[in-house]
Amino acid sequence: MTDTPLVPLVEYAQAGPQVRAVYDDIMRTRGTDWINNFWKVLAHDPALLERTWQSVRAVMAPGALDPLVKEMIYVAVSATNGCAYCTYSHTAAARAKGMTDAQLMELMAVVGMANETNRLANGLRPPVDAAFVPEG
Amino acid sequence: MTDTPLVPLVEYAQAGPQVRAVYDDIMRTRGTDWINNFWKVLAHDPALLERTWQSVRAVMAPGALDPLVKEMIYVAVSATNGCAYCTYSHTAAARAKGMTDAQLMELMAVVGMANETNRLANGLRPPVDAAFVPEG
Amino acid sequence: MTDTPLVPLVEYAQAGPQVRAVYDDIMRTRGTDWINNFWKVLAHDPALLERTWQSVRAVMAPGALDPLVKEMIYVAVSATNGCAYCTYSHTAAARAKGMTDAQLMELMAVVGMANETNRLANGLRPPVDAAFVPEG
Amino acid sequence: MTDTPLVPLVEYAQAGPQVRAVYDDIMRTRGTDWINNFWKVLAHDPALLERTWQSVRAVMAPGALDPLVKEMIYVAVSATNGCAYCTYSHTAAARAKGMTDAQLMELMAVVGMANETNRLANGLRPPVDAAFVPEG
Amino acid sequence: MTDTPLVPLVEYAQAGPQVRAVYDDIMRTRGTDWINNFWKVLAHDPALLERTWQSVRAVMAPGALDPLVKEMIYVAVSATNGCAYCTYSHTAAARAKGMTDAQLMELMAVVGMANETNRLANGLRPPVDAAFVPEG
Amino acid sequence: MTDTPLVPLVEYAQAGPQVRAVYDDIMRTRGTDWINNFWKVLAHDPALLERTWQSVRAVMAPGALDPLVKEMIYVAVSATNGCAYCTYSHTAAARAKGMTDAQLMELMAVVGMANETNRLANGLRPPVDAAFVPEG
Numbered sequence: 061m062t063d064t065p066l067v068p069l070v071e072y073a074q075a076g077p078q079v080r081a082v083y084d085d086i087m088r089t090r091g092t093d094w095i096n097n098f099w100k101v102l103a104h105d106p107a108l109l110e111r112t113w114q115s116v117r118a119v120m121a122p123g124a125l126d127p128l129v130k131e132m133i134y135v136a137v138s139a140t141n142g143c144a145y146c147t148y149s150h151t152a153a154a155r156a157k158g159m160t161d162a163q164l165m166e167l168m169a170v171v172g173m174a175n176e177t178n179r180l181a182n183g184l185r186p187p188v189d190a191a192f193v194p195e196g
Numbered sequence: 197m198t199d200t201p202l203v204p205l206v207e208y209a210q211a212g213p214q215v216r217a218v219y220d221d222i223m224r225t226r227g228t229d230w231i232n233n234f235w236k237v238l239a240h241d242p243a244l245l246e247r248t249w250q251s252v253r254a255v256m257a258p259g260a261l262d263p264l265v266k267e268m269i270y271v272a273v274s275a276t277n278g279c280a281y282c283t284y285s286h287t288a289a290a291r292a293k294g295m296t297d298a299q300l301m302e303l304m305a306v307v308g309m310a311n312e313t314n315r316l317a318n319g320l321r322p323p324v325d326a327a328f329v330p331e332g
Numbered sequence: 333m334t335d336t337p338l339v340p341l342v343e344y345a346q347a348g349p350q351v352r353a354v355y356d357d358i359m360r361t362r363g364t365d366w367i368n369n370f371w372k373v374l375a376h377d378p379a380l381l382e383r384t385w386q387s388v389r390a391v392m393a394p395g396a397l398d399p400l401v402k403e404m405i406y407v408a409v410s411a412t413n414g415c416a417y418c419t420y421s422h423t424a425a426a427r428a429k430g431m432t433d434a435q436l437m438e439l440m441a442v443v444g445m446a447n448e449t450n451r452l453a454n455g456l457r458p459p460v461d462a463a464f465v466p467e468g
Numbered sequence: 469m470t471d472t473p474l475v476p477l478v479e480y481a482q483a484g485p486q487v488r489a490v491y492d493d494i495m496r497t498r499g500t501d502w503i504n505n506f507w508k509v510l511a512h513d514p515a516l517l518e519r520t521w522q523s524v525r526a527v528m529a530p531g532a533l534d535p536l537v538k539e540m541i542y543v544a545v546s547a548t549n550g551c552a553y554c555t556y557s558h559t560a561a562a563r564a565k566g567m568t569d570a571q572l573m574e575l576m577a578v579v580g581m582a583n584e585t586n587r588l589a590n591g592l593r594p595p596v597d598a599a600f601v602p603e604g
Numbered sequence: 605m606t607d608t609p610l611v612p613l614v615e616y617a618q619a620g621p622q623v624r625a626v627y628d629d630i631m632r633t634r635g636t637d638w639i640n641n642f643w644k645v646l647a648h649d650p651a652l653l654e655r656t657w658q659s660v661r662a663v664m665a666p667g668a669l670d671p672l673v674k675e676m677i678y679v680a681v682s683a684t685n686g687c688a689y690c691t692y693s694h695t696a697a698a699r700a701k702g703m704t705d706a707q708l709m710e711l712m713a714v715v716g717m718a719n720e721t722n723r724l725a726n727g728l729r730p731p732v733d734a735a736f737v738p739e740g
Numbered sequence: 741m742t743d744t745p746l747v748p749l750v751e752y753a754q755a756g757p758q759v760r761a762v763y764d765d766i767m768r769t770r771g772t773d774w775i776n777n778f779w780k781v782l783a784h785d786p787a788l789l790e791r792t793w794q795s796v797r798a799v800m801a802p803g804a805l806d807p808l809v810k811e812m813i814y815v816a817v818s819a820t821n822g823c824a825y826c827t828y829s830h831t832a833a834a835r836a837k838g839m840t841d842a843q844l845m846e847l848m849a850v851v852g853m854a855n856e857t858n859r860l861a862n863g864l865r866p867p868v869d870a871a872f873v874p875e876g
Contacts (some may be wrong), residue, residue: 062323063824064737069322069840083307094779097322098289098313104846106536109557111662112313112852115655119309122297129265132308133272135309138497139455140276142550144316147455148328162260162849165513168455169255172520174273174282176283176448177234177248183411183419183440186205186233187198193283193608200601202423203433214356239439241639242586244624245868248444249521252837259504275863278414278686280607283863297611302671304863312856319827334595336873338695339705370585370595377709382584383798384716387791391577396570401537402578403543409582412548414686417589418582420600434532441527442538443495446545446554449506449520453553458505459470463522464556465661465744480666528678547727550822552743555727559746569747573785576727580792591683591691606867613866641866644858655858663849668842673809674850680813681854689861690854692872701757706804714810717799718817718826721778721792725825730744730749730777736828 063145070103078106082113089117096149115178128157199281206239214242218249232285264293272307276296335417342375348400350378361389368421400429408443486514487533490521497525498571504557527554536565607689614647622650626657633661640693673700680715743825750783758786762793769797776829808837816851 082103083095092166100111120130131154138146151164159167160185208219218239219231224313237247256266267290274282286301296302336455344355344367354375355367363428392402410418423436431439480503490511491503510517530539537588539562546554560574565574616627616639626647627639646653664674676700680692704713714722752763752775762783763775782789800810811834818826832845839847 063321065322066320066738066828067844068738073814077448083393093467094327096328102316103318104841107662111659112316115309116313118651118655119289119305121303124302125268125294125306129268130302132261132265133269133303133306134268134310136272137276137307138314140273141311141314141318141668142450142454142812143314143318144454145322145462146314146458147457148324148474150262150310152299152328157485160260161512162474165516166260166266167253167269168452169513170261170269171273171455172227172448173251173255173690174286175277176444177252178274178279178282178414179411179447180238180248180440180444181234182277182279182414182416183407183443184202185199185239185317185416185419186201186237186281188281188284189232191230192232192288194610194780195240202602203436204602239434241441243526244437244441251519251523254515275859278858278862280862280865283865284610295650300611301652303404304860305649305652307863308856308860311859312852314822315819315855316848316852318822318824319803319815319851321489321824321827330474330476334600335593337594338592338692338872338874339708342574367600368597368600370589373592373594374588376705378791378800379715380713382707383795384588387581387795388585390787390791391574391581396568396574397540397578401540402574404533404537405541405578406582408541408544409548409579410586412545413583413586413590415590416584417594418586420596422582424572424600432595438527438532438538439541442533442541443545445523445527446558447549449524450546450549450551452510452520452596453506454549454551456474456509457471458473458509458553460553460556462506463502463562464504466746507720523671543727547723550722550726552729554724556727556746569784572747573788576724577785577788580720580724583723584716586686588684588712588716590686590688591679591715593688593691608867610864611813613865617806630751631843632783638871639871640872642861643749644861645837645864658742660857663803663846663853668846669812669850673802673812674846675807676805676817677813677847677850678854681860684817685855685858685862687858687862689868690858691864692868694744694854695843696872701750710799710810713799714805714813715817717795718814719821721796721827722818722821722823724782724792725778726821726823729743730745730747730781730825732774732825732828735774736776 065097066099067101068105069097069100071100072119075103079103079109082106082110085117086113096116096148098145127157127168131157132159132163132167135167136174138177139168201233201237203237203240205233205236207236211239212242215239215245217244218242221253222249233279234285263297264290267293267300268303270294270302272310275304275307276311337373339373339376341369341372341426343372347375348378354382357389358406366378368400370417383425400426400431401421403429404431404435404439405437408446411440412444412447473509475509475512477505477508479508483511484514487511487517487554490514490525493525494521506557534565536562539565540567540571540575540576543575545581547576547579548583609641609645611645611648613644614731615644619647623647623653626654629661630657638644642693644690657692672698672703675701676707676711679711680718683712683715684719727733745759745777745781747781747784747843749777749780751780755783756786758782759789759866765797766793780823790802808839809832811837812839812843812847815847819848820855821853 070178107122138150267286271285274286357444404424405424539558542558546558612623673693678694811830814830818830
């Protein structure tokens with residue numbers, strides 16, 4: 061199940077100050093003492109690492125949507141795209157935020173159904189009903 | 197923006213009893229007096245129409261997840277897959293269930309971010325961290 | 333529903349000899365007297381046009397699979413990918429080869445179901461059963 | 469190649485009566501004495517398991533299309549979506565229904581070609597020819 | 605070909621100071637005097653607008669890769685995903701940066717071929733050759 | 741990380757003359773003395789092998805675009821589609837043609853951003869600006 065990464069993992073001990081600052085902020089924000097491998101591959105481009113982390117932190121913070129809802133949306137997209145790494149990591153994150161097994165199964169049921177009806181619509185191409193289109 | 201459907205729309209007046217029974221149940225369940233075009237193309241195969249509707253009704257009913265959360269997950273998948281019909285119809289459904297503009301924009305921000313990091317992971321292929329894998 | 337193409341359509345009257353030779357072969361092979369727009373955009377790169385047409389002709393010819401089955405597989409992929417042009421053109425081609433409405437609806441039912449269970453598997457990640465793996 | 473599932477596999481011995489009834493029907497319908505892992509992860513939500521199995525059984529039954537053709541369409545969608553589990557399981561199912569190596573290779577040739585031309589059309593955006601659009 | 609947006613377009617005249625500041629920076633950076641519709645829908649969430657623009661500006665700036673190469677990569681992804689808006693907008697951007705018709709056609713040829721062979725690999729699942737895997 | 745292929749690998753020693761001729765041409769063109777597994781699964785259908793190789797050789801040859809640019813476009817598509825085999829093989833090919841780590845990271849940044857904004861556009865559906873549409 062494990063891949064060999066296409067660039068080496070940048071561990072904290074080897075990292076320069078810009079990468080360490082991001083790693084520190086990830087651990088502080090999440091209340092953890094380790095960094096997962098996704099960030100360790102991005103760290104080859106410190107600007108990409110920093111920009112991606114700041115976007116993730118901003119997008120996933122509490123706002124108009126609940127953080128658990130956001131994690132489940134993340135899982136829904138990851139399963140739709142078939143990203144194994146993201147499916148494992150965001151399912152774990154959703155569980156850490158309280159997702160139950162019943163919620164996971166119901167999430168998957170919606171994801172499956174949406175993927176099915178997306179293709180029924182794309183294959184048969186019904187016109188969009190006027191009632192669904194916002195007034196211009 | 198409107199497509200011509202690949203099979204004619206089956207209107208209520210032309211429909212046989214099996215299709216009418218489904219149309220009636222859709223309108224009763226949703227508290228509406230019309231049927232959207234998605235169901236009218238499926239109606240060419242009454243068994244497919246009935247099975248799809250019964251699955252959608254069961255999956256989207258209140259359960260471990262809130263119906264609005266389910267609609268937003270549906271929108272997330274539809275935007276990821278690029279299904280125009282489904283994006284218009286489920287965004288309208290989510291709004292009818294109370295989704296605000298702020299929630300829609302935040303939903304899109306999560307969908308965008310997930311699609312981005314899915315590809316960073318699929319392109320650089322970090323190994324899945326042991327902490328994310330459930331114990332066997 | 334109609335797009336404006338990103339490169340002009342190359343009509344027969346304007347085409348050079350390499351493009352005309354391909355157009356002639358398309359019409360001869362299909363028994364038609366017109367060229368659809370897909371080939372007219374490819375014609376901006378005569379080598380791409382020729383290579384693509386020769387591959388399509390070879391792949392879609394009768395072989396171990398029936399030509400109608402091949403057209404339906406083409407429709408299945410096109411609906412899965414959400415390619416509107418390809419869905420219209422290959423559904424028309426399948427109908428020209430005898431696909432009935434009942435077959436189209438059943439094809440869509442399989443496509444929808446496969447897209448659903450693909451995501452249930454990608455989201456829950458069951459291990460591949462040993463019985464499904466060919467012996468090495 | 470094997471994943472660790474995100475929910476434990478529900479084995480027959482541990483399963484409750486609703487799950488066992490589905491497992492029994494799967495084995496009876498397929499003439500086998502074992503259950504593959506896909507169903508064992510779905511079994512965490514017995515209603516989802518039952519609904520999905522009943523849909524699969526109905527969709528994949530003989531009808532306007534031959535069961536082998538349906539399995540090959542399932543493989544085409546699974547390869548297009550990159551679902552490893554589904555590609556292994558439905559290729560095995562298609563072989564069990566008589567698919568030859570020559571048919572598998574020809575199926576893949578069509579799938580590859582369709583994925584190629586889908587993107588040529590989506591990238592160059594030729595207008596849909598009027599001849600491909602059903603009369604309204 | 606034109607969609608109705610799911611949220612109203614935020615025009616400069618109606619925009620608040622945070623949105624205007626982003627619009628001004630877009631026009632200054634690009635040397636234009638207008639804002640395209642993508643940013644006008646994002647402007648409903650000024651933080652999302654600002655974050656997305658700053659990321660795009662940083663990512664698309666000259667660096668290890670040439671700006672035209674970056675635009676062509678953007679087109680390749682957009683055509684693969686079937687995003688019509690993005691295909692039109694980034695093809696126009698690539699042309700503004702000097703992309704010729706011959707380069708566009710060659711780009712499409714690579715995109716088509718990659719989509720084809722991606723599915724041949726996902727469908728037949730050859731093991732990754734050891735020579736392709738970086739040393740750990 | 742390694743898959744078991746769905747058809748056996750055809751090694752040079754076992755191959756018939758048509759397959760050997762293609763293998764020889766692959767090695768000659770690439771200046772290598774081995775064949776990667778992708779071709780060894782295609783070799784079950786010598787016509788598919790030959791056609792695919794000839795297309796790849798023609799498409800990836802120097803032309804209006806630089807061969808390294810073409811390899812990076814191939815990687816962009818492969819990461820977007822989540823094809824592991826293709827991501828490993830074409831990243832290796834791009835490195836063999838001189839791609840630096842900085843270029844790989846920048847490529848991934850563009851791929852990630854394009855996948856993000858593709859979904860923001862597909863979810864909010866801004867109308868295509870007239871300025872982006874070629875004159876008919």
